[in-house]
Amino acid sequence: MVNILDRKKTAAQIVAGARNQEKMSAYDLINGIFDDFFELHGDRLSGDDAAIVGGIAMLADKAVTVIATNKGESAQERMLTHFGCPQPSGYRKSLRLIKQAEKFGRPVFIFVNTAGAYPGKSAEENGQGEALANNLLEISGVKVPVITVIYGEGGSGGALALACGDAVWMVENSMYSVLSPEGFAAILWKDSKRADEAAEVMQLTPEKLLAQNVIEGIIPESHSHKRVCRAIRKTMEQELGRLSTLSTEELLAKRYERFRKF
Amino acid sequence: MQLFNELKTLGQQHIKADKKAGERVPSGLWIACPKCHQSLYHKDLGIYQVCPNCEYGFRITARERISWLVDDFSELDADMCTTDPLHFPDYKKKLEKARVNTKLNDSILTAIATIQDKKFGLGIMDPNFIMGSMGSVTGEKITRLFEKATSEKLPVVLFTASGGARMQEGIFSLMQMAKISAAIKRHSDEGLFYLTILTDPTTGGVTASFAMQGDLILSEPRVLIGFAGKRVIEQTIHQKVPNNLQDAETVLEHGFIDAIVQRRELKKKIAWLLNIHEKGDS
Numbered sequence: 001m002v003n004i005l006d007r008k009k010t011a012a013q014i015v016a017g018a019r020n021q022e023k024m025s026a027y028d029l030i031n032g033i034f035d036d037f038f039e040l041h042g043d044r045l046s047g048d049d050a051a052i053v054g055g056i057a058m059l060a061d062k063a064v065t066v067i068a069t070n071k072g073e074s075a076q077e078r079m080l081t082h083f084g085c086p087q088p089s090g091y092r093k094s095l096r097l098i099k100q101a102e103k104f105g106r107p108v109f110i111f112v113n114t115a116g117a118y119p120g121k122s123a124e125e126n127g128q129g130e131a132l133a134n135n136l137l138e139i140s141g142v143k144v145p146v147i148t149v150i151y152g153e154g155g156s157g158g159a160l161a162l163a164c165g166d167a168v169w170m171v172e173n174s175m176y177s178v179l180s181p182e183g184f185a186a187i188l189w190k191d192s193k194r195a196d197e198a199a200e201v202m203q204l205t206p207e208k209l210l211a212q213n214v215i216e217g218i219i220p221e222s223h224s225h226k227r228v229c230r231a232i233r234k235t236m237e238q239e240l241g242r243l244s245t246l247s248t249e250e251l252l253a254k255r256y257e258r259f260r261k262f
Numbered sequence: 263m264q265l266f267n268e269l270k271t272l273g274q275q276h277i278k279a280d281k282k283a284g285e286r287v288p289s290g291l292w293i294a295c296p297k298c299h300q301s302l303y304h305k306d307l308g309i310y311q312v313c314p315n316c317e318y319g320f321r322i323t324a325r326e327r328i329s330w331l332v333d334d335f336s337e338l339d340a341d342m343c344t345t346d347p348l349h350f351p352d353y354k355k356k357l358e359k360a361r362v363n364t365k366l367n368d369s370i371l372t373a374i375a376t377i378q379d380k381k382f383g384l385g386i387m388d389p390n391f392i393m394g395s396m397g398s399v400t401g402e403k404i405t406r407l408f409e410k411a412t413s414e415k416l417p418v419v420l421f422t423a424s425g426g427a428r429m430q431e432g433i434f435s436l437m438q439m440a441k442i443s444a445a446i447k448r449h450s451d452e453g454l455f456y457l458t459i460l461t462d463p464t465t466g467g468v469t470a471s472f473a474m475q476g477d478l479i480l481s482e483p484r485v486l487i488g489f490a491g492k493r494v495i496e497q498t499i500h501q502k503v504p505n506n507l508q509d510a511e512t513v514l515e516h517g518f519i520d521a522i523v524q525r526r527e528l529k530k531k532i533a534w535l536l537n538i539h540e541k542g543d544s
Contacts, residue, residue, distance in 0.1 A: 117470070117489065117490075118498075119489070119490030119491075119494045119495050119498050120490075120495060120498055120499050121495055121499055121501070121503050121507060123489070123490070124488055124489060124490065124495065124507060124508060125507075125516050126516070127474075127516065127517075127518045128470070128489040128490070129469030129470045129473070129474050129487075129488070129489040129518075130474040130518050132470035132471070132474075132489070133443070133469070133470050133471050133472070133473070133474035133475050134474070134475075136439060136440055136443035136444075136470075136471055136475075137443045137446060137447050137450075137475050138447075140440070140443055140444035140447045141447050141451065156427070156436065156467070157427075157436070157439060157466075157467050157470040157471075157489075160436055160437075160439055160440060161470070164440040164443070176433065177432065177433060177436075178427050178429055178432055178433055178435050178436045178467075179427075179429055184429060187429060188351070201348060201350070202348070202432055202433075203348065203432055203433065204432075204433070209433065212433070212434075214433055214437065255444070256444050256448070259437060259440040259441040259444055260405070260441055260444070262398065262401070262434055262437035262438065262441055
């Protein structure tokens with residue numbers, strides 16, 4: 001068992017912490033941070049992906065749009081969400097809600113805990129690549145603040161398509177990488193069991209990513225879900241305050257610059 | 263009896279193997295098409311390097327492609343070289359080998375080119391450069407191409423070929439997807455035309471970004487187009503998937519590309535598309 005309060009952790013311990021079963025569910029997180037969450041379903045094209053939860057909620061007295069990847073809690077839910085790996089319909093649902101938020105001037109908050117976009121046969125047939133590509137393209141021009149918190153796993157393009165807005169924060173026990181440490185080890189050493197070593201090489205921890213300016217900051221975690229939610233909420237309010245002072249042109253210029261530097 | 267004796271004699275005769283015979287026969291004269299498995303005499307592939315049996319376009323270098331594709335071009339950012347941000351084992355050796363094989367410094371060639379006096383921004387990814395993987399330099403060159411095309415009001419034609427993000431550059435590879443997408447959005451918002459042509463293979467982070475962001479998306483015949491690798495899919499769903507799941511022809515059926523165009527027709531089709539999308543003021 002990883003002690004999530006231990007401040008000096010190896011990359012492998014961070015990975016274990018990010019995947020910890022005790023992580024809050026999407027619903028706990030949303031209801032812990034926001035008030036009056038009203039869930040909205042469907043992508044208006046083909047279905048409703050349970051791996052993406054979205055809707056409207058209140059942050060203080062402001063209406064906001066909230067989107068979260070959802071791993072599910074029971075075994076049945078986990079099957080339904082493919083362990084939190086969104087299908088194309090999930091990414092299309094999130095983009096629909098983001099465009100809706102833009103129309104009504106609502107800021108967007110996205111919470112990410114996914115190993116990646118679902119790599120199944122149906123996902124290929126329904127255009128997983130196109131769905132992710134369209135998110136990246138459209139979100140780059142959305143005229144409201146888009147703020148992301150990675151609260152567990154941030155896996156590759158499936159995470160990036162939900163983390164391409166104005167600010168990305170990570171909680172202490174979370175990871176963000178181009179592929180899983182297992183996959184990395186399998187390619188590099190032809191041995192997926194050396195994932196712990198791979199995690200070190202990959203620089204996937206919040207601290208390393210902050211040093212590279214990939215993220216805006218790190219939110220401390222504790223055993224108390226309530227306290228974590230409070231910490232996230234405080235950060236969300238600060239970020240929204242900062243971004244709300246910008247004109248639309250400034251907001252979009254800064255968003256462009258945020259990725260242009262890499 | 264005579265017959266039997268002769269056969270016996272022949273069978274028992276010891277023929278000394280000519281070990282040097284192999285050296286006198288040049289290799290690479292006969293090639294098997296990776297798609298239809300037909301054996302082909304190398305000269306039958308022609309300048310376009312296309313299987314005469316199934317129209318599959320072989321994986322060619324960006325320099326080979328540009329040699330028959332355009333009338334004229336001036337290359338951009340040819341000297342840009344990647345660093346090794348993660349100090350990844352053997353990465354530098356790999357890069358060196360790829361540079362020799364492709365005569366490129368990274369996995370894409372970018373240029374301002376002309377076909378029939380139509381000027382446009384051109385990018386050609388090279389599948390022979392670490393499987394066309396997208397590193398920081400790939401991303402930077404594409405972004406600069408779009409920025410230049412946006413400011414000069416030029417259309418962009420991009421040939422994709424990639425195994426996906428380059429894992430040797432970790433998170434920086436991933437960031438390229440967002441960087442390029444934002445530049446494409448600015449280009450698109452100016453009403454400018456962006457044409458992608460998918461070549462073998464187009465997968466992973468490239469499919470999940472600029473390959474699928476074209477106003478029009480064409481593909482060569484029998485190209486592998488997908489997001490996840492076949493092995494990953496099979497491990498995920500614990501089932502065999504059909505061999506043609508990620509063929510261009512299947513992807514066309516599912517509605518994610520506009521048309522499949524044979525390699526020898528590409529130049530003509532590109533010229534036509536550039537022509538009809540020309541902005542009135544230029």
